[in-house]
Amino acid sequence: MTDVAKGLQAGLGYRFVDSMVLTRALTHRSAGPAHNERLEFLGDSVLSIVISDNLYRRYPEATEGELTRCRARLVRQETLAFVAQKLGLADALTVGQAMGARGSADHPGVLADALEALIGAVFIDGGYAAVVLVVEGIFAELLRDIAPESISKDAKTALQELLHKQGLSLPVYRVVLMRGEPHLRQFDVECYLPATKGRFSGQGASRRKAEQEAAQRALDACA
Template identity: 45%
Template sequence: MNDPLLKLGQRLHYAFADEKLAQLALTHRSKGGKNNERLEFLGDSILSLIISDALFKQFPQAKEGKLTRLRSQLVRGKTLASVAREFELGEFLILGSSVIKSGEHRRESILADTVEALIGAIYLESGLEKTREVVLIWYQSRLQDLTLEDPVKDAKTRLQEYQQKHRLRLPVYDVQSVVGPTNEQVFTVSCSVPELASPLTAKGNSRRHAEQAAAERVLKQLGLQNQEGV
């Protein structure tokens, strides 16, 4: 195994036996050919399972809604990107030249997606229990710092909870357009609720980010942007 992967293994607390699998987990779609998107899909689900299980055990008296918000706080892109920066993961990414030149390799979403892909790769190579062991090392301090006080809810969560509380139709999100090359796509997403005559739209560099931005616009239009637990 080459020296960079040995170095990465020390940071991850996990040494890959399969060098090709490790490299695939680090390969962004901008590189062309095989990339880490399938591993990212797998890792996203496994991370959710591991964190859900950890929270279930850590907070035996917490209700479902509280556990869901805590999980969201831990698996969101911002947190994953923070984990990636702790590993200085950016230096190991395998990227297309256009992304490197533009500085996009530092983008939060690319870092977050790569962490999920690494989780997927560890799972394929070593199974669930080893993956759980590794992920819980990564999240040890974050889990220790959690309390049952409400974390800050993201815009989509706040809007959905407001609609549920007032027995209104849940928000509907629709992708209006996706433009740009594969590695630089811009999503335009609309969010509609019955209180507003027409949907509001917003843009983001992923569907998730665009939905959050659209939900934030709706909250602002409804005068709820600064309210928690609405």
């Protein structure tokens, strides 16, 4: 096992029993068929339930909406990439030659996906109790500092509630264009308001992020 992998485990506060699970978690799809996408799928769900459980117990007076917004803030791509950077995850990733030459291993989307894969790997290797300790450890500062009452509604939710209150049709989102390679995808999205026939564009590294940007522009126009 490399020194980088050992350092990563130290940062997680967890030592893998099966080193092959860790190796797969750290292998990007560009490096070959034994990649981490299945672990990423699993880790996404595991992370969501661990964060949800922690928030539920930590903030007994918070409403469902406040808890949902807190969770969304904690599991969004930007936050996951930030946590991954603190762990030094980019240095531990195995990527294909072309991707490595472009320096894409530290792209926020790649880092976020790798962190989810790593969380999935801990769950497979050590079970639920182990992954709870890992997630609550690496998210400790973020969980401590988040304040449910101070997180405003996201743009899509705010726009939907505004239109509903006014008795208007809800917005329709569609992907206009996808650009870039799968691991560096960029989305162009349109938000269409049937009532006013307004069209608002948004761009982002994920469909969700692009939709939020388009919704914010629609909100600004409705203000």
